[in-house]
Amino acid sequence: SQQGEEDPQALSIQEGENATMNCSYKTSINNLQWYRQNSGRGLVHLILIRSNEREKHSGRLRVTLDTSKKSSSLLITASRAADTASYFCATARTGRRALTFGSGTRLQVQP
């Protein structure tokens, strides 16, 4: 079953702009992770935020988590053409031995 749902499904911006992607989920989680996938390739881990954390930064990435609203957002600042990829949120639930992925946001950064 789909746990995380990303919004928007597709996003096109100009280089230098910020990109914001949202993820909603349905059940209690242990942590939430964001991954990037370049076209047809493997997923690369970007950042993990635990259920007791509200915000986390990594370079140009900023992730927020609101467990009361069961939602998270990924902000990429000063985007680059190389950021063009699909971005997935994945939730890890207590007692569940898998990550549950959403269907992703396709980000296109125009040079």
Place this chain on the structure above:
Amino acid sequence: EAQVTQNPRYLITVTGKKLTVTCSQNMNHEYMSWYRQDPGLGLRQIYYSMNVEVTDKGDVPEGYKVSRKEKRNFPLILESPSPNQTSLYFCASSLKISGGGLNTEAFFGQGTRLTVV
């Protein structure tokens, strides 16, 4: 270099012809998993393994088998492939998993694009 290696990267086969997709990791991870990725459905877990000789079904296990005889290897077996198993397959590994769930990052292989005709 820490990595998860899948082979083959691309495979076209015919219905009913048994095939194996190999997966190997060099990070001494306990936990390994197989996912399939289909358009609009995200990634769905097929099987996972908590450690050597410990495997269990994920969300979509029908038509697949796995084995974990060594810590580093986790092959995916399709005994009698069918066209609805045409998909992009990913192997992933993580350091370990606790009762609290998957609490560390997952490392993914580059994927195997399988077409069953």
